[in-house]
Amino acid sequence: MKNSFRSIGIDKEKCNGCMACMRFCPTQAVRIQNNKAFLLEDLCIDCGECVRLCEYKAIVPLTNSFSEFSKFKYTIAIPSPVFYSQFGKDAKPAVLLAALKKIGFDDAFDVACPSEAVSIAIQEYLHTYNGPKPLISPFCPTILRLIQIRYPNLLDHIIPIESPMEIAAREAKRLKMKEFGLSKNEIGAIYITPCPSKMLSIKYPPRKKHSFLDGAIAISDIYSSALKVLSNITGNAETDEIHGLGLGWPIFGGQVSSLKAEDCLAIGGLNDCIRIFEEIENGRLKDIQYIECHSCPTACVGGSLTIENPYIARGKVLRMVERYGTQPCHDKKYIERLYDRKYFSLPGKLSPSPIEPLDKDISKAIQKLKQKQKILGLLPRLDCGICGAPTCASFADDVIKGMATADECIFLTIKKFETISGNLFQSAQKTSRKVRKRWERGNNEIE
Amino acid sequence: MNKSFTQTFTVSGNNFSDAGKISTEIKMILKQLGINSDIVRRVAIASYESEMNVVMYACKAKIVLDVDPEVIKIIVEDEGPGIPDIELTMKEGYSTATPEMRELGFGAGMGLPNIKKNSDEFTIKSDVGKGTRLEIIVYIN
Numbered sequence: 001m002k003n004s005f006r007s008i009g010i011d012k013e014k015c016n017g018c019m020a021c022m023r024f025c026p027t028q029a030v031r032i033q034n035n036k037a038f039l040l041e042d043l044c045i046d047c048g049e050c051v052r053l054c055e056y057k058a059i060v061p062l063t064n065s066f067s068e069f070s071k072f073k074y075t076i077a078i079p080s081p082v083f084y085s086q087f088g089k090d091a092k093p094a095v096l097l098a099a100l101k102k103i104g105f106d107d108a109f110d111v112a113c114p115s116e117a118v119s120i121a122i123q124e125y126l127h128t129y130n131g132p133k134p135l136i137s138p139f140c141p142t143i144l145r146l147i148q149i150r151y152p153n154l155l156d157h158i159i160p161i162e163s164p165m166e167i168a169a170r171e172a173k174r175l176k177m178k179e180f181g182l183s184k185n186e187i188g189a190i191y192i193t194p195c196p197s198k199m200l201s202i203k204y205p206p207r208k209k210h211s212f213l214d215g216a217i218a219i220s221d222i223y224s225s226a227l228k229v230l231s232n233i234t235g236n237a238e239t240d241e242i243h244g245l246g247l248g249w250p251i252f253g254g255q256v257s258s259l260k261a262e263d264c265l266a267i268g269g270l271n272d273c274i275r276i277f278e279e280i281e282n283g284r285l286k287d288i289q290y291i292e293c294h295s296c297p298t299a300c301v302g303g304s305l306t307i308e309n310p311y312i313a314r315g316k317v318l319r320m321v322e323r324y325g326t327q328p329c330h331d332k333k334y335i336e337r338l339y340d341r342k343y344f345s346l347p348g349k350l351s352p353s354p355i356e357p358l359d360k361d362i363s364k365a366i367q368k369l370k371q372k373q374k375i376l377g378l379l380p381r382l383d384c385g386i387c388g389a390p391t392c393a394s395f396a397d398d399v400i401k402g403m404a405t406a407d408e409c410i411f412l413t414i415k416k417f418e419t420i421s422g423n424l425f426q427s428a429q430k431t432s433r434k435v436r437k438r439w440e441r442g443n444n445e446i447e
Numbered sequence: 448m449n450k451s452f453t454q455t456f457t458v459s460g461n462n463f464s465d466a467g468k469i470s471t472e473i474k475m476i477l478k479q480l481g482i483n484s485d486i487v488r489r490v491a492i493a494s495y496e497s498e499m500n501v502v503m504y505a506c507k508a509k510i511v512l513d514v515d516p517e518v519i520k521i522i523v524e525d526e527g528p529g530i531p532d533i534e535l536t537m538k539e540g541y542s543t544a545t546p547e548m549r550e551l552g553f554g555a556g557m558g559l560p561n562i563k564k565n566s567d568e569f570t571i572k573s574d575v576g577k578g579t580r581l582e583i584i585v586y587i588n
Contacts, residue, residue: 152484278471281488282495283561357481362587363516365480366452373454 005203007046007062007196012036014058021050021059022390026270027146031398032388042355045145046197047270047295048304061196061305064215066104066222072188072214074180076172077105078165079192081112082250082300083219084242084320085313087230093242093320095233100192102229103222109172109189113329115164115246119258120335121344122161126261126289134265134280134288135159137255141197142295143273144206144350151277152352159290160207160346164246165191165198167344169212191216194250194303195296207348218305244329248321250300251314255292264290269297358400372400380411451515452476458501458508460527463551466502470495473512473521480514486585489565490519493583496558497523503548504528505578521583529575537563537571 017035029043030050037058050059069075077100084093093110100108129135136157138144147154169189176187191198193216205211248254253266265288267273273293279285296302301317302310338344358372359365379392387408389395398404407413454476456469473494477487494510501508505527513520530536539560544553563569568584 150478153488278467278474281474281491282467282470283492284495352484354484355478358479360481362480362482363450366450366514366516367448369452369476369479 004041005200006039006041006044007199008039008044008048008051009060009062010037010039011058011060014056016056016058018056019385020053020055022385022388024049024053025390027149028390028394030390031403032385043149045142045149045295046200047142048196051196052304061199061218063193063196063199063218063221063305064190066217068215069188069190073186074106074176074182075104075188075190076169076176077101077108077192078111078168078172078189078213079108080165080194080198080219080250080300081110081115081247081317082194082303082306082313083192084112084247085250085301085316086219086223086306086308087227089316089319091230093247093324095230096226097242098233099226099229100222102233103225105190107172107176109168110242111164111168112242112246112249113244114167114171115249116244116258116328117246117330117335117338118161118164118167118344119245119249119255120330120332121339122159122255122290123259123261124336124339125159125161126259132156133286135290137290137292138206139163139255140293140295140300141201141206142195142270143293145197145200145353146270146273146295147277148350148353149355150274151281152354153281154277155350155352157280158206158350161344162346163201164249166205166212173212188214190214192219192222193217194219194300194306196305197295206350207346219303220305220307223307241324242329243324243327245321245325246329247325248317251317252294252297252299253292254299254317256290259290261289263288264292266292266294268294268299270295272297368400372396375399375406378406378412379409382411384410386410451513452480453511453513456510456512458498458510460501460504460506460508460525462502466499467495469498469510476512476514477519482514482519482587486519486587490521490583490585493562493565493585494521496562497521497581497583499553500558501525501527503544503553508578517587519585519587521581523581523583524578525580526578529577529579530571530573531575533571533573 015036017032017037019032021037022030022032026047026049027043027045029040030037031040051061079100084096087096097108097110134157136154138158147158173184173187173189176182177184189212191202191213198216202211202213202216245258248258252268256264256266267276276291298310298314301313357365358368376393376396379396381392383391387395387404389398389404395404395409399406410417458469470491474487474491477490505525508523508525511522535541537559562583566583567586570582573579
């Protein structure tokens with residue numbers, strides 16, 4: 001399914017056209033026009049890098065606010081395990097779930113335990129798998145979109161297993177429907193998210209039509225209210241504590257270390273993921289079984305909607321894994337039986353969403369590519385950004401696609417520039433004469 | 448009007464740090480032209496293996512990509528030691544790679560057979576002591 005939803009928006013009122021987002025966008029999806037940033041939605045992969053960067057808070061994650069869920073009779077918070085790493089170093093997951101209930105959700109469900117179950121499902125999948133290798137993790141929505149746009153060849157490598165957040169939401173809804181006799185539509189399952197891209201995966205879930213989740217609230221949006229109620233919650237008994245290897249999922253390498261399988265890799269950061277995907281496309285890395293890929297270099301604890309420094313959060317997760325991670329939360333045999341009953345499977349196909357070619361007709365596309373190279377040859381290759389495109393190459397692309405005209409390059413319109421600068425110089429000269437006279441007069445009076 | 452798009456690249460032998468850059472550029476070009484992703488993948492593998500052969504064995508090479516509406520053609524012309532027995536090198540598993548190269552995952556003796564497997568037409572000529580010339584053709588339709 002080709003989706004047109006992007007999980008970030010630009011607040012034109014707040015944007016001052018500073019170009020920070022344009023320069024740093026890893027897929028060159030931002031342009032500046034009339035001093036305002038705008039998004040080329042076909043190129044954007046929802047990585048949230050611009051949300052992190054914008055000093056003017058002009059790039060807004062399109063997550064939900066709490067009030068949007070008032071239509072539900074019963075609300076369940078499904079916090080990403082990242083949530084557990086955002087508070088004091090001894091904050092316990094069970095206490096943090098209680099805090100979510102205190103700030104207004106009817107219930108809160110852990111995702112670390114389902115993550116452990118998903119790890120077991122992945123192991124099972126790897127055991128019997130015979131298709132193209134290496135397999136790629138499907139859980140970072142940004143990575144999934146990057147592959148759909150740039151590496152449609154690799155869609156067959158993405159493991160067709162349901163994500164822990166979906167499994168948590170499905171289980172939570174099932175239990176509560178039974179407990180309170182509610183219908184599916186009366187219960188709202190809300191993800192507490194470390195990044196905007198999860199919104200994408202809720203609106204357009206991979207390989208299926210509808211998500212079990214009804215929306216997502218940013219960790220940064222509920223942080224202060226959770227912090228306020230935390231001190232009032234008396235510690236739960238150690239037996240209520242969340243256990244299992246799933247606690248390590250939000251940090252880099254967390255999935256791989258929970259797999260206990262050989263020949264697995266963990267990759268963090270878009271650039272390194274891109275390098276790895278290039279290699280796989282070139283037919284390499286066939287001896288690797290599974291690659292855990294994260295758009296953020298520090299994985300989910302480094303999401304753009306988190307509060308805690310990602311390295312400190314990582315330390316806290318490691319501590320949690322040390323304390324509670326050694327004891328599994330599931331009976332492995334039970335999960336294996338669920339796996340055999342296709343509990344974790346996603347049968348649907350992932351569709352590519354490749355970047356539009358220069359032209360649908362290949363002969364015309366070839367001519368346009370030649371024109372583009374010609375234009376690029378004329379440009380200064382300084383990537384100054386004054387035209388509103390991040391690089392001369394992306395500007396040439398824009399010109400060919402009719403989104404810009406060559407005279408928007410300041411170096412191609414140097415004549416215009418000369419006239420403007422000539423006028424400017426003259427008026428500056430005039431003002432300067434006036435100012436100097438005033439200054440001399442003032443000086444004489446002081447003396 | 449010339450119907451085809453042509454671009455020339457140069458590769459230097461032993462330059463492992465840049466290895467793979469040209470095949471990435473070739474892929475970018477084909478993706479912009481809207482070429483079917485299966486064909487892109489075949490060309491990617493063929494061009495990557497040729498590029499690696501130059502990096503591992505030759506002094507330098509010129510790679511010419513030529514795309515017209517029907518055919519993608521890649522010509523790789525290197526200055527290098529040449530291949531004395533082409534028939535032998537076309538056998539899967541035959542390799543003259545050093546243990547260090549194998550350690551890096553190269554030189555499994557699949558290079559040339561892999562290039563042939565992924566092209567629709569493949570020709571190889573070699574002059575011992577002078578160099579090797581590969582011509583890789585992949586049909587677009």
